[in-house]
Amino acid sequence: MSEAVLRVEGLRTGFATAGGLLPVVDGVDFSLGRGEVLGIVGESGSGKSVTAYSILGLVESPGRIVGGRVLLGDVDLVSLPRAALTAIRGARISMIFQDPMMSLNPVLRIDTQIVEALRAHQRVGRREALARAADALARVGIAAPEERLRSYPHELSGGMRQRVSIAIAMLHQPDVIVADEPTTALDVTIQAQILAQMQALCASSGTALLWITHDLSVVGSFADRVCVMYAGRIVESGPVAGVMGAPRHPYTRGLLDSVPALAEAGRRLVPIAGVPVAPGDLDAGCAFRHRCPRASERCMLAPEESSPAPGRTVRCHHPLDGFAPPPHATGKGLA
Amino acid sequence: MSAPVLEVRSLDKHFAIRRRGGGWRGRPHAGGATVLRALDGVTLHVDAREIVGIVGESGCGKSTLARIICGLAAPSAGEVLYRGEAVDRFDAAKRLHYTLGVQMVFQNPFAALNPRHRVARIVGEALAAHRLVAASARDSRVIEQLARVGLAADSRHRYPHQFSGGQRQRIGLARALAVSPEVLVCDEVVSALDVSIQAQILNLLLDLRESLGLGSIFISHDLGVIRYLCDRVAVMYLGRIVEEAPAREFFAGPGHPYATGLLAELPTASVGKRRFEPIRGEIPSPIDPPTGCHFHPRCPHATERCRAEQPLLREIAPRHRVACHLHDRR
Numbered sequence: 148m149s150e151a152v153l154r155v156e157g158l159r160t161g162f163a164t165a166g167g168l169l170p171v172v173d174g175v176d177f178s179l180g181r182g183e184v185l186g187i188v189g190e191s192g193s194g195k196s197v198t199a200y201s202i203l204g205l206v207e208s209p210g211r212i213v214g215g216r217v218l219l220g221d222v223d224l225v226s227l228p229r230a231a232l233t234a235i236r237g238a239r240i241s242m243i244f245q246d247p248m249m250s251l252n253p254v255l256r257i258d259t260q261i262v263e264a265l266r267a268h269q270r271v272g273r274r275e276a277l278a279r280a281a282d283a284l285a286r287v288g289i290a291a292p293e294e295r296l297r298s299y300p301h302e303l304s305g306g307m308r309q310r311v312s313i314a315i316a317m318l319h320q321p322d323v324i325v326a327d328e329p330t331t332a333l334d335v336t337i338q339a340q341i342l343a344q345m346q347a348l349c350a351s352s353g354t355a356l357l358w359i360t361h362d363l364s365v366v367g368s369f370a371d372r373v374c375v376m377y378a379g380r381i382v383e384s385g386p387v388a389g390v391m392g393a394p395r396h397p398y399t400r401g402l403l404d405s406v407p408a409l410a411e412a413g414r415r416l417v418p419i420a421g422v423p424v425a426p427g428d429l430d431a432g433c434a435f436r437h438r439c440p441r442a443s444e445r446c447m448l449a450p451e452e453s454s455p456a457p458g459r460t461v462r463c464h465h466p467l468d469g470f471a472p473p474p475h476a477t478g479k480g481l482a
Numbered sequence: 483m484s485a486p487v488l489e490v491r492s493l494d495k496h497f498a499i500r501r502r503g504g505g506w507r508g509r510p511h512a513g514g515a516t517v518l519r520a521l522d523g524v525t526l527h528v529d530a531r532e533i534v535g536i537v538g539e540s541g542c543g544k545s546t547l548a549r550i551i552c553g554l555a556a557p558s559a560g561e562v563l564y565r566g567e568a569v570d571r572f573d574a575a576k577r578l579h580y581t582l583g584v585q586m587v588f589q590n591p592f593a594a595l596n597p598r599h600r601v602a603r604i605v606g607e608a609l610a611a612h613r614l615v616a617a618s619a620r621d622s623r624v625i626e627q628l629a630r631v632g633l634a635a636d637s638r639h640r641y642p643h644q645f646s647g648g649q650r651q652r653i654g655l656a657r658a659l660a661v662s663p664e665v666l667v668c669d670e671v672v673s674a675l676d677v678s679i680q681a682q683i684l685n686l687l688l689d690l691r692e693s694l695g696l697g698s699i700f701i702s703h704d705l706g707v708i709r710y711l712c713d714r715v716a717v718m719y720l721g722r723i724v725e726e727a728p729a730r731e732f733f734a735g736p737g738h739p740y741a742t743g744l745l746a747e748l749p750t751a752s753v754g755k756r757r758f759e760p761i762r763g764e765i766p767s768p769i770d771p772p773t774g775c776h777f778h779p780r781c782p783h784a785t786e787r788c789r790a791e792q793p794l795l796r797e798i799a800p801r802h803r804v805a806c807h808l809h810d811r812r
Contacts, residue, residue, distance in 0.1 A: 190676035190677070190678065190679075191647075191676050304764055304765070305540075306764060307764070334539035334540050334703065334765060335539060335703060335704075335705075335744060335747050336539060336743060336744070336747065336760055336761040336765070336780075337539075337760075337764070337765070338747070339747045339759075339760035339761070340760040340761075340762070342760075343759075343760055361676060361677070363677065364706070364749030365749070367749060368749055401678060402677060402678060404681075405677045405678045405680065405681035406677055406681075406706065406749075407680075407681070407684065407704070407706040407707045407709065407710035407711075408704070408705070408706025408707075408709070408748055408749045409706075409749065410706075410710060415685065415688075416681040416684060416685055416710065417681070418678055418679070418680075418681035418682040418685060419678035419681075422646050422648065422649075422679070
């Protein structure tokens with residue numbers, strides 16, 4: 148692997164509540180190589196979006212980062228003063244949000260918004276800025292970019308709006324783009340167009356992509372590596388082919404067995420039993436043990452991260468051996 | 483052969499809308515109204531024990547179709563038949579039978595349940611309103627419904643906010659099942675759920691079909707879900723059904739270029755990076771759809787004829803109907 152452009156070490160983010168600090172991200176480590184696509188997969192409440200927001204310093208009160216480092220090159224974004232962070236965000240690291248209607252300003256035309264983002268980090272004249280804005284739109288596959296520049300966000304379709312956000316995120320050719328469920332709100336055919344576009348753009352500019360999603364099937368065909376999150380921790384990580392082809396963590400196995408598109412025809416889906424534990428109810432043990440068919444007494448203790456194969460990590464006392472056929476989750480989890 | 487439990491024939495649904503820059507505050511504009519054709523000649527049926535999947539993207543009319551089937555909206559033309567009889571000619575007694583017999587489950591389980599009511603009231607309300615069971619038996623009937631969808635009996639004393647998304651969707655199902663329907667109309671019922679929870683609900687729907695013999699219409703944008711659940715598939719595009727086939731045949735080889743494109747986006751069990759070859763272009767506005775075949779601007783095989791002439795649904799194999807001029811050449 149090439150040298151890492153982004154390293155996240157021991158990241159912990161919590162939310163202050165009446166009952167104390169709720170740990171939503173609880174010791175997350177990963178690194179991202181130049182031009183690499185890393186998928187972070189998890190279900191609602193797994194902490195994947197809070198991880199994304201923490202990386203860019205976007206966590207708002209009552210949430211705050213309580214530990215760890217986010218190293219972009221050799222700069223720690225967590226300890227960086229506000230002004231210095233602002234100078235880096237949008238230039239060297241940028242973000243694409245799930246709903247472009249929320250991230251674009253509804254009362255400003257597209258040209259105003261792109262030129263503003265451009266001039267925030269570079270001294271360029273208005274005429275040149277406009278030309279570069281049109282160029283940026285053309286690169287994300289928007290037809291008649293000059294015309295689109297004069298539109299307001301509501302005049303564009305959802306897919307087109309997301310293309311505009313991508314164009315803005317790519318403006319300064321950042322080292323890293325963090326994308327939080329960028330295609331979830333889009334129709335299937337438009338989603339495929341956006342994925343194709345992102346793939347091509349990142350390959351040509353060497354931008355690394357952190358792709359946050361709940362959709363395991365997109366990750367499988369799009370990312371190089373994947374981290375699976377559960378209850379604020381990364382429970383499994385590794386190259387996509389390995390993790391999805393031979394998962395070691397029972398949760399990953401359960402996720403794969405739940406996706407209808409990945410299921411063999413005619414075979415019944417094997418859902419994961421039960422529901423995730425609320426962050427307030429977490430204890431020292433493995434957070435998945437209540438739903439896990441392999442859980443034992445040992446799972447009352449937090450599992451350490453181990454490496455079952457080169458480039459792979461798993462956090463489980465009873466990992467799968469990576470060869471066995473999928474277990475049919477008949478056993479009840481340990482309460 | 484007996485009539486299907488539910489059928490729609492040549493349904494049209496038009497919405498009058500004002501043009502941009504039109505009249506002030508809802509007043510009609512001198513230019514007059516424009517018509518959005520949400521449904522354009524839709525014909526479809528459901529048999530007992532059958533799950534029919536409807537797949538399509540935004541604006542294809544799938545939710546409008548669901549609302550008309552349930553009697554929540556009236557069609558502009560065409561008819562809905564319940565057990566072979568047109569519902570718009572029903573007397574009060576038959577209409578009640580139809581209203582109860584076709585039940586809907588909604589997409590968003592957070593919006594579909596009244597937050598101020600306890601589950602017992604949500605599930606039991608229709609029973610009470612239509613006096614279907616004696617007041618004394620209502621509680622046990624509610625418990626029975628909750629058990630069917632895998633919820634504990636004491637759930638009935640709680641409020642919707644005390645449940646997770648998947649559990650709320652179970653409550654929505656229990657409410658629909660309480661009046662012993664024959665047809666369940668499910669509009670994107672699993673789209674808002676996490677995959678592990680989604681799989682639980684899908685299996686529950688399959689079990690209910692087995693135990694109750696329900697016919698279902700299952701609307702989804704997710705072809706993976708449709709393949710798992712459905713016996714028959716209808717693909718909609720901008721208000722029209724462009725393909726209809728038994729699920730097995732459909733997934734083995736769809737006949738419409740749009741369906742082929744949709745299916746190509748379906749992830750496969752094989753992993754590893756792949757090149758995406760998406761259907762190009764945007765979904766056109768249903769207010770001003772393309773002439774001829776609605777799909778022609780995005781279709782890789784479009785010809786002059788596709789621009790001019792609307793293709794009609796024709797059988798290309800037994801029970802497999804496709805609306806595409808390409809099949810004429812054979």
